[in-house]
Amino acid sequence: MPDRATRDAYRRFVAIPTRWMDNDIYGHLNNVVHYSLFDTAVNRTLIEAGLLDIDGGAIIGLVVESGCRYHASLAFPDVVQAGLRVGKLGRSSVRYEIGLFRGDEPLAAAEGHFVHVHVDRGSRRPVELPADWRAFFEGLV
Incomplete structure (x- = not known):
């Protein structure tokens, strides 16, 4: 089994x-x-950063790829700490990498990723990430 990520x-x-x-x-x-x-x-982070307006923003992210490796069980009533980083930043895309940790445990119970391609809400065509979005994502690399 692959090594498990730490916090x-x-x-x-x-x-x-x-x-x-x-x-x-x-x-x-x-x-x-x-x-x-x-x-x-991911979406809570984008909303709290003021980047994603789910009701009327011009740009939205569409998931085009995802995956997960499971290392240990999680169960109700756990509070999961989801660790987030950006693994790759493209012109219009972002690969998010997420580690799920049970409470304060040091090793990830699961690790996953998904890729958002950012598109115009109306046309659904890819758009270049605005400067403020790019700066935010660079802080998560």
Whole structure:
């Protein structure tokens, strides 16, 4: 099994409480919930930074790739600390890398990524990242 990331591998953290319904019949978070946690961590970060306006912003991010490696179980009532960093920054794309940590544990329970291509909301055509977006993402590299 690949090495598990530690907290210091990530630039920013978002706390996300798990929910009762997140557990599956085996008593841990269902694998699809991890992807929801990734999405929540990234979009909450973008909203809090003032970059993403989900109701009317001209630019939105479309997920074009995702993946996850599972190392250890997470389960309700864990509070997950989602560590976030940018692995690659393109002209219109960003590869987010996310580590999911149970509470204050030092090793990631899961590590994943997804790639956003930023597009014009109306045309859905790729757009170059604005300077303020790029500066924010560079701080997460």
